[in-house]
Amino acid sequence: MRLDGYIRVSQVRGREGASFISPAKQREQIERWAKLRDVEIAEWHTDLDESGAKKKRPELMRALSRVEDGATGGIVVAKLDRFARSLRHALEAIQRIHDAGGVFSSVVDAIDPASPWGKMQMNVMLSFAEFELDRYRENWWIAREDAVVNRGIHIASRTPTGYERREDRVLVPHPEFGPVIAEVFRRRANGASWRELCALLDERGVVGPYNGKRWSTRAVQHLLENRVYLGEARHGAFSNVEAHEALTDRSTWERAQSARAAPTARSDDPALLAGLLRCGGCRYVMKPDSQRLRSGEKVRLYRCRGDHAAERCEDRAAVLGTVIKPFVEELFFAHAGERTATAEERDARVDDLERELVDAEAQLRAYRDDTRIADVLGRERYVEGLKVRADAVDDATRSLAEAQTTAPRGVGRAEMTQLSPDPEVRDRQALLASFIDAVFLRSGKGLPIDRRALILWRGQAPDDLPTRGRRVPLEPFVWPVESPDDARVASA
Numbered sequence: 357m358r359l360d361g362y363i364r365v366s367q368v369r370g371r372e373g374a375s376f377i378s379p380a381k382q383r384e385q386i387e388r389w390a391k392l393r394d395v396e397i398a399e400w401h402t403d404l405d406e407s408g409a410k411k412k413r414p415e416l417m418r419a420l421s422r423v424e425d426g427a428t429g430g431i432v433v434a435k436l437d438r439f440a441r442s443l444r445h446a447l448e449a450i451q452r453i454h455d456a457g458g459v460f461s462s463v464v465d466a467i468d469p470a471s472p473w474g475k476m477q478m479n480v481m482l483s484f485a486e487f488e489l490d491r492y493r494e495n496w497w498i499a500r501e502d503a504v505v506n507r508g509i510h511i512a513s514r515t516p517t518g519y520e521r522r523e524d525r526v527l528v529p530h531p532e533f534g535p536v537i538a539e540v541f542r543r544r545a546n547g548a549s550w551r552e553l554c555a556l557l558d559e560r561g562v563v564g565p566y567n568g569k570r571w572s573t574r575a576v577q578h579l580l581e582n583r584v585y586l587g588e589a590r591h592g593a594f595s596n597v598e599a600h601e602a603l604t605d606r607s608t609w610e611r612a613q614s615a616r617a618a619p620t621a622r623s624d625d626p627a628l629l630a631g632l633l634r635c636g637g638c639r640y641v642m643k644p645d646s647q648r649l650r651s652g653e654k655v656r657l658y659r660c661r662g663d664h665a666a667e668r669c670e671d672r673a674a675v676l677g678t679v680i681k682p683f684v685e686e687l688f689f690a691h692a693g694e695r696t697a698t699a700e701e702r703d704a705r706v707d708d709l710e711r712e713l714v715d716a717e718a719q720l721r722a723y724r725d726d727t728r729i730a731d732v733l734g735r736e737r738y739v740e741g742l743k744v745r746a747d748a749v750d751d752a753t754r755s756l757a758e759a760q761t762t763a764p765r766g767v768g769r770a771e772m773t774q775l776s777p778d779p780e781v782r783d784r785q786a787l788l789a790s791f792i793d794a795v796f797l798r799s800g801k802g803l804p805i806d807r808r809a810l811i812l813w814r815g816q817a818p819d820d821l822p823t824r825g826r827r828v829p830l831e832p833f834v835w836p837v838e839s840p841d842d843a844r845v846a847s848a
Contacts, residue, residue: 357395359461360419360428361386363402364438379404382434389432389463398428411445420449423458430459436467497735504591508599511591514565516584518603527584527600534603536560537585540576541604545611550576570663574824580612593724593742627656628681628784629795635660636798636810636833637671640822647676656681658797664822667830673797675805683805684795688788691813713752720745793817796833810835 363382379402390397399422401415416439422428430453433439439462440446450460461467467477503509509525510516518537519527529535540553550573557571564575583590586609589599604612627644635642637660647657656677662669723729723745730738793812800808822828 357393357429357459358398359390359395359430359432359459360399360401360422361390361397362416362419362431362433362439363400364406364413364416364433365404366407382438385434385463386432389461395432397432411440411448416449420452423453424456426456428458430461432461432463434462435464436462494735497739500591501594504589504594504596504599508589508596510584510589510599516582517562517565517579518585519600527589529601529603533560533562536562537579538603541580541585541608541612544580545608572664583609585609592739593730627658627677628788629658629677629684630785632785632788632792633658633675633680633795633797634821634833635669635671635673636796636835637673638664638667638669638830639796639828639833640664640669640830642673642797664830669830671799671832673799673808675797675808679805680795680797680809683809684788684792684811687811688791691791691811709752709755712755713749716745716748716752720749790814794821796835798833798835 361383363379363386365379383400386397389395399419401419403413403415406413419428419431423430431439436446439460440449453460461474467474500511503511503525507524507526510519510527515521516527518530518534520530522528536557540556543556544553553576554571554573557576558569561569562571563569564571568575579585585603586606587598587600587602589596630644631641633642634640640661642658643661645657645659646654648654657674658677658680659674660669660672662672720742724742729741733741791814793814794817796810796812798808820828
């Protein structure tokens, strides 16, 4: 039999006496045991200054991995408390060894898998581990039910923005930030834009749950979707709709979910490239804006927002619409020729995914709200079923969001010659989007536009571009080619 030897000392410095079993002493005990039983110690693992209550220790994890990989037949220790001080952690690790087909031995505790007594001890320990796990789950279920339903505690690692916790852990409105959150709901219900709400939170100095002091659109969206602001506490299958003081009423909350920002005044130069033009310094979509010249004329401008959640773009790009629009149109016609583009009114896949999401949400509600199911299945199986259905809703939501991001905005079938100032902007944008994934723009004052702009045709854009609902690391776009002659069109 080939086993790995494991040695652990919690504190090495200056210790001595009977309570201190040195690494050398532990090794000597293991070697003597191995010699008597004709066991080969394949490899030694020593964790120094590592507490036995700590579940993950470097050398212990390496030893367990070797058992699971089949590199060794198991682990032997001088004494069980050298393996772990926590009974639950010890039993979990022994279970891993057992599941991998390995054996565990403790010299002083006489746990020897080669003897009938040792095998019985092992079985008793593993049975006890299963019992402990079941008891832990039962206690956790009861504790959550008591906390949420009976005491109105919002179980979360972070306190929701706008609240603080009393000594009994129940949420109460934050005296400074609570009124601001209530105002955010009112403004959104009345049509305020996401950017206006971000600016409001920034100006009032509202600190987010992760101590962030700058608010992004996505963070505000998550805030407004949280039912905690209706006074509800929820965790898994448990809910309490009157757990704490609400910061908004149900009517305002519902209107904030479906509200759309009030439309801005139409410009004589519509933002044709909105959603397509991206900053080369951070890869985020550039914001369509306007600028008034000295002559008083108002012109279209596209610029990088610069601030994205906690990160800032250090190489912001900006360009006038009168410069970038002719460049894109010229290459568009060169690429598309006289062909017609078909932008379907609705991608059939999007329709299917919408139906899947509706079905998944209906199944989750039916399962969650039927109290008889938990009585029939038992609490453990009920929670597992609830998680499966909640995961199905999350998967359907992500799939739908991804499909909506890439699906063409519908205008039906149209001729390429319709890319003129006459049709509606949305129709012209759909025609461009049916051929173009993105147009990247890098900074470079004085450089011609064909040295700064790069078109990525359908299928050429990277999969990891930041989109609505998906935050990715802020990093510059890598130009596929650097030759001025090729910089206008990306290679396939």
